[in-house]
Amino acid sequence: MRAAELDAADPLAQFGAEFLPAEGVSAYLDGNSLGRPLRASAERVQELINGAWGTGLIRSWDEQWMAEPLRLGDELGRVVLGAGPGQTMIGDSTTVLLYKWLRAAVALDPRRSRIVLDTENFPTDRYLAAAVARETGAELVWLRPDPAAGVSPEQVADAVDGRTAVVLLSHVAYKSAWLADLPAITAIAHEAGALVLWDLCHSAGVVGVALDAADVDLAVGCSYKFLNGGPGAPAFGYVAARLQDRLEQPITGWMGHADPFAMGPDYRPATGMRRFVSGTPPILGMAPIADMIRLIERAGLPAIREKSIKLGEYVIAEVDARLAGLGVRVASPRDPERRGAHVTLAHPAFREIYRALWGEGVIPDFREPDGIRLGLSPLSTSFAEVEAALDAIERQLR
Amino acid sequence: MRAAELDAADPLAQFGAEFLPAEGVSAYLDGNSLGRPLRASAERVQELINGAWGTGLIRSWDEQWMAEPLRLGDELGRVVLGAGPGQTMIGDSTTVLLYKWLRAAVALDPRRSRIVLDTENFPTDRYLAAAVARETGAELVWLRPDPAAGVSPEQVADAVDGRTAVVLLSHVAYKSAWLADLPAITAIAHEAGALVLWDLCHSAGVVGVALDAADVDLAVGCSYKFLNGGPGAPAFGYVAARLQDRLEQPITGWMGHADPFAMGPDYRPATGMRRFVSGTPPILGMAPIADMIRLIERAGLPAIREKSIKLGEYVIAEVDARLAGLGVRVASPRDPERRGAHVTLAHPAFREIYRALWGEGVIPDFREPDGIRLGLSPLSTSFAEVEAALDAIERQLR
Missing domain, CATH: 3.90.1150.10 (Aspartate Aminotransferase, domain 1)
Incomplete structure (x- = not known):
């Protein structure tokens, strides 16, 4: 045709x-x-500058913006990620979130210090795993898939064991577009007692992702590809509810504090997803994502x-x-x-x-x-x- | 009157x-x-969405955006920070940059493992110093200034010695507005062989800062206060040229790589300021900063x-x-x-x-x-x- x-x-x-x-x-x-x-994003950003920023001014933090990383995260979770509420946040970059999630994953169980990953993954994923390994003493276990294909469940099964902390893979490979079998690989990692961390940069918004149904532990992704958030728009991160209060992320700013405006002497992480927020939420940068989520829902x-x-x-x-x-x-x-x-x-x-x-x-x-x-x-x-x-x-x- | x-x-x-x-x-x-x-920012953002993003599309990365964190950083350095070119970047959040700079500072010299800071500093600064201390084994040395005033050069002189890695202070205190004596304190830290890391959140754009003249080592700040970048706009970071190739930051994404598009197996940091960039630069979020820099220069x-x-x-x-x-x-x-x-x-x-x-x-x-x-x-x-x-x-x- x-x-x-x-x-x-x-x-x-x-x-x-x-x-x-x-x-x-x-x-x-x-x-x-x-x-x-x-088109809707051009209008939304203009309204945001004139309205919530220009007229609401600091009041908009109290009235809407403080909640925005988790509110928009919930929308993304519901429409795009198959994630129930309270498990998704918007913020940082994919790079920073990968660092935070990897650090949290390797710290969870001292008996597990191996990161399983593949040579065809995106450079940032590989570089960060290597950096986290260097600083924590974790070991890297490399899978070497066929570049035209990708990581198979069998390869993962051969690589995971009682020493594996986390399996880090891309859902869709950036070069070949290989679509990994997310549910099967997640189940295999779990049988070995390991966590999985899925990079969804090339799948979010265009391939069905069912994080809750597959019992995924951790995920990250960017919003400027099929989520049309704009150049360098903030990333998104997912942490399964069952893990949130057991994981510690290293970049502890006041926004992840249990009571940020008390401004007390010691850091006390918020419960739930909030503890994974680091800096002040990037409001302007996250605005267009909301429009694309709405469009994806309509289609x-x-x-x-x-x-x-x-x-x-x-x-x-x-x-x-x-x-x-x-x-x-x-x-x-x-x-x-x-x-x-x-x-x-x-x-x-x-x-x-x-x-x-x-x-x-x-x-x-x-x-x-x-x-x-x-x-x-x-x-x-x-x-x-x-x-x-x-x-x-x-x-x-x- | x-x-x-x-x-x-x-x-x-x-x-x-x-x-x-x-x-x-x-x-x-x-x-x-x-x-x-x-007003200029509302127009600039609209032009950016329609032009460089909507029409330039991916070509805009090659033509302008890849360079934007350092180009805009140089502008900020020239007009606001008293910093020569190649020492300032825009990106991340103040939280993330503080983490990166602190980690780099405490790793520089193994004989120096103390962070000197004060109880009146902004919570994020205190929480991150504590987090970096926990993960690296660094010790915190607390200054306890009068809350209505701030840290004096004498207090710093009493606290620094051959074990001090870095002195972390705010230039203007967020609560009292105390304006620290940046040149004197920087000189005192240097006499003891320590680095200084200045948080400029409350001074950039409104108080003269002369980073190069004072021989400052490291600085960070946010752009949403007196730089009018908008809610959660990206932060800025300064690293003195003389230190750049000796410092390693932990969050190594492809954007800080010496040759990012080679996408090679190992991370090799870029020379100069580029190595401190982590994720994809937040283009939309950094756009309004440029207008305020221009206005500050005019005034x-x-x-x-x-x-x-x-x-x-x-x-x-x-x-x-x-x-x-x-x-x-x-x-x-x-x-x-x-x-x-x-x-x-x-x-x-x-x-x-x-x-x-x-x-x-x-x-x-x-x-x-x-x-x-x-x-x-x-x-x-x-x-x-x-x-x-x-x-x-x-x-x-x-």
Whole structure:
């Protein structure tokens, strides 16, 4: 089927109009790095500056902002993460939250000092695990999956034992888009008595995540990809309710104190999720996330996932039909059940040509050494855009 | 002189029109907690959402945003901090930066494991020093200044020695507004071979800070008070150039890597200030700071400080004349050379009446047990506002 027909049959097609237009951009396929702004967010931010900030002034902290990291966290948990209330917060960066969660996880049980992780995980995850290992004496246990695939339950089963503190994995791999079997791997880690910490950066908002149902312990993710929070928007973190009062995070500011305005001599962590908040909540930066959560709820995550898979299948079919002969390889899983929402293509010339693509308003991203990632954001990406991108790649390679 | 005359003679009076109006607010005296938004910031944020984010999309990272934490940091350094280029970054929260800087400071020299700090410092500073002490084995050495004053050079001289790693102090005390003698204390710490870490939250933008001239080692501060960055805006951090390549911070994400897009197996810190960046820079949240830096440059810090002192003297003279008899006490230093940009008044009834003040659009803040802080932001606060607030307090107490 041609792109125009697929767009005509797309039940989510009308959601494209919710996003601000991007003049001169004929195909935006990097929503897996930076999602596009919603029209509603431009308005919300303006209202926030004039209203809650400019007129409410300091009163807005008492009336709404102090609660915002957990209130918006609960919304994200309900709509996107499959998490009941009181387990999700918004704040910091993914980097800082990973540090806090890893430190908390390795401190939980002195008999468990190993962090299991994989060589294909995002650099920040690997660097932080190494940093936490250095400072705490924890050991790293490396899984080495096939770069085109990802970590399997069997690999995890072979690596975990009574010495494992935590298994740190990405739900969707940033390079290959491999979609890990989150429920199976979580269960395997738990059988060995270990915690799991899932990095949801590339899955939140586009792949169903059911943290409570899978009994996940810890999760983090960013909000600027498929949650359209804007460049460098605050991250989100999840800690299962059953663990909250047993975990200690190292960055203890007054915002995580049981009674912050008492400003007393000693730090006493709040009960529940609040103790994981460190600095003053980034109100302006978290505003757009709320709009995208609302849009995801209107569209429904199952419909989003269905379109995501269709977009991916369309890419792969087109590559097979007209780019494979030019040497382009699909570097993502072909099985849609094991693939997130981007498709990575590989070709030795991609490092040269992606800048030319950008110049003509076709915007995927490039990952060393030879990968172009086509990020498919189901609520903003049309099949016609994908077709335009594939046309442009084909022209560049001919 | 009456407030109207003082306003008429105020060379900075016209700057009030640069801020968005706050309907129903007759006196905003909490700019030391949350500065008011600039009109220019409302426009800048809108342009950012439509332009660099909505149209530039991922290209804006390459073209401007990757450099923004250090570019804007340099601007802040030049205009506000007296810091040469390459020593200031914007990002994280004050809490997270304090943690990073403290960890780096205590790790520098194994023979030095003491943190000198004072009981009147802001809770976050005290809690983080305690947390870092617990996890690194550092010891805390507590200074106990008079709550109405602050830490003197003599107190610091008595506390530092060859075991001191770092002296952590606030430049302006959050409760009393005591303005510490930054150059003298820095020199005393250096004579003992220790580092100094200054918390500039309550001084940046309103009191002259000359970090390079005073040979300061480390500093942090928030941008939502006198830098008008908005609720929970990112913090700033300073590391003297001579120290940067010798200090290691614990939260090592890909953004601080020497070659982030290589995404290689091991963390290798960037040279210079870049290594202190952790997560993805918070672009939306840092946008308003740029406008306030520009406004401060137009007005000039000496003129800002001069008006700040005049506002403070006006408050104290009025309190002496008409509130002292009602039991109101000035809990800030009377010497303008030792006072920052807020004046704290104390009265047992203040806990009761500050809510009533808020209700009538007169907005200072309250600090336990009996303090009302009058925050005086020279570029947005008029003498008439201060008069209105003092009138309202007087009415409430009669």
